[in-house]
Amino acid sequence: MTLAAVLAALLALGVVARGMGFLPVLGLVDAVAMLASGTPPLTQSGAGVALLLGIAPGLVLSRYQADATPEGQQAALPSFLALALMVLLLLAGSRVQGGQFPAGLCIVAAGLVSVACRRGMVWQWAGLLTCAQGVLLSAVMAGQVMAFGAGALGGLVVLVLGALCAQRVLPRRARALKGEKRRNEV
Amino acid sequence: MNPNLTWGWAxxxxxLLFIQAILLVVVAPWFAGLTEWVAARLEGRPAFxxxxxxxxxxxxxxxxCLRTPAGQASGMxxxxxxxxxVLACALVPxxxxxxxxxxxPGLFLVCCVLVAGMLLLDLPQTLQGGVAAWWGCAHLLADGLVLPMLTPVALLAGTTRSLPVFLAGLHDxxxxxxxxxxxxAGFAVFMVVVLAPWGDEAERRIACLSGPDRAIWLLATDxxxxxxVTLAGDLAWAGSLANPALGDVEDWLSACMAGAGLWVGKVLAAAVLLGLSRLVVLTASRRARVRLGVIFxxxxxxxxxxxxASSQPVVLDEGAAAPTAEPQSGPRQGSVHGGLS
Structure with missing residues (x-):
């Protein structure tokens, strides 16, 4: 159990509470947690995929306006729900796990809560990517190559489909439009 | 008293307990001033x-001192x-x-003393009467509930061990x-301060106090x-504390010097974090709820x-001893258990 793994779980809570902004930090800490535990070839590729999943969505979304879907009345509730789920998960799994902190599982739980309880499209996308990062982390910690492959593939598919969806749904930002016009004039 | 404890060590x-208490009391207003300065700088206000x-x-x-009839009780x-x-300052390493x-004392007793102090600080507003009394009762409730919310942290420290023994176990x-x-756990304890009332809300709490009463209130709060904050820092990184069991007097004193330097570093970091936390805007009731929820x-x-981490073989028939009794040997036991299973 490393502090990076614990921090990654807490940053996943940040994604549930605040949205996309925490995703790059989550990717970074996730990569550090992978590098700190596991065997070399898997950890390095895992860290690379985690960084990609963390940073790419922010770059894609910087071309579009913010998703302004209003949230419900109890906006603080989902983060507490996710934290409570993590605690329950640990309570249930403490005797089975043999002394390991199931950080990946906690991140997956937080991502699922984000998908289920948030209304904004971008927020749900962030939740799905969080899930993918959690799967990657647990696969790297357990040294499961098949699970890692499936998690990485799923994460990349979610990344690409989410980017396409954002392109269809979200209005472009004024600055990006201006640059495009100038390019067309030239 | 333990027979192993010689008079010299006692x-x-x-x-050193006396020196630590004096140090905390003297530094406390400076810490509050530093927090205020950092917060003002971050918010772009003119800083004192x-x-x-x-x-x-x-x-x-x-x-x-101008006292109303209810002011006597407030002063008390x-x-x-x-x-x-001041007692709490002496109890916290x-x-x-x-x-x-x-x-x-154990960690739970230290928390009890701290929470009792916070409750007494809420009393002046409650004794004021009118709408202020309603707010005072709300503060009393919010501060009183901090203690039950800290139960998991107290269980983590063990119910039978004293705080120094617990922290010495975490040294490595x-x-x-x-x-x-x-x-x-340190973060949970730190949240007690982070989401405490501050600014205008704190001013309203001492509106009825004047003169020495107000000075005493401010000093006690700080x-x-x-x-x-010090307790949170101790829990988060107990390795910075000097441990007299590890060597002779000279080792201990040099470790004390290093520990004091590290404590200053921890306090500075805490001041920056507190200043950052002042940027979060929450209404009073919501902040109290979030504070309790986060701590718990x-x-x-x-x-x-x-x-x-300290999972032991489950013994159902002997009413298994509390696993929190020795978390300092957790990782080794965990690995043994993992190997066995």
Whole structure:
């Protein structure tokens, strides 16, 4: 159990509470947690995929306006729900796990809560990517190559489909439009 | 008293406890001033000097005291709170733990003293009457519930061990690896201060106090806040505390010096974090709820993680001893258990 793994779980809570902004930090800490535990070839590729999943969505979304879907009345509730789920998960799994902190599982739980309880499209996308990062982390910690492959593939598919969806749904930002016009004039 | 404890170690421990208490009481207003300065800088307000808080306390101490009939009780409450705050300053290890066998309370008792001090500080507003009394009762409730919410942290520290023994057991736990749950526990304790009332809300709490009463209230609040912060720092990284069991007197004193330097670093970091937390805007009732929820859930997460790490073979028929009794040997036991299973 490393502090990076614990921090990654807490940053996943940040994604549930605040949205996309925490995703790059989550990717970074996730990569550090992978590098700190596991065997070399898997950890390095895992860290690379985690960084990609963390940073790419922010770059894609910087071309579009913010998703302004209003949230419900109890906006603080989902983060507490996710934290409570993590605690329950640990309570249930403490005797089975043999002394390991199931950080990946906690991140997956937080991502699922984000998908289920948030209304904004971008927020749900962030939740799905969080899930993918959690799967990657647990696969790297357990040294499961098949699970890692499936998690990485799923994460990349979610990344690409989410980017396409954002392109269809979200209005472009004024600055990006201006640059495009100038390019067309030239 | 433990028979292993010689008179020399006992006197040295008592002397250093005294020095630690004085240090906390003197530094507390400076810490509050520093927090205010950092917060003002981050918000872009004109910032007072770091010594402003200390000067205000001195200034208020010289002013005449105007007391309403209810003011007598308020003054008593303030003085009681200051006594508890100074007591808490003596109970919280700053740069060293006391020698093994020296009489010391457990973590839960220290938390009880701190919460009792906070409750006494809420009394003046409650005694005011009218709408202020309603708000005072709300503060009383919010501060009183902090203690039950800290139960997981107290369980993590063990119910039968004293705080120095617990912290000495954590001495070798690195906060990045096997000590990570204790960082969470420290965070839970730190949240007591982070989401406490401040600014206008704190001003409204002392609106009825004047003169020395107000000075005592301010000093007691600062002492309690610094105690919480120091306690959180101790839990998060106990390795910075000097341990008299590890060597002779010279080793201990040099470790004390290093521990004092590290404590200053921890306090500076805490001031920056507190200044950052002032940027979060929440309404009063919501902040109280968020504070209680965060303290409880983070404490529970921390306790649960140490419990999972120190998993022992489950013995159903002997009423299995509390697993929290020895989390300092957690990782080794965990690996043994993992190997067996």
């Amino acid at each position: 006197i040295g421990s008592a002397l 000097r770091v010594s402003a808080r200390w000067r205000e306390i001195r200034h208020q101490g010289h002013r005449p 409450a303030c003085r009681g709170a200051l006594v508890l705050a 700053v740069f060293t733990v006391s020698a093994p066998g020296f009489v010391a 736990a690195s906060p990045l690896l096997d000590g990570a749950p204790y960082v969470l 002492c309690l806040n610094l105690c919480w 859930l983070f404490g529970l997460l921390a306790w649960q993680m140490t419990w999972a």
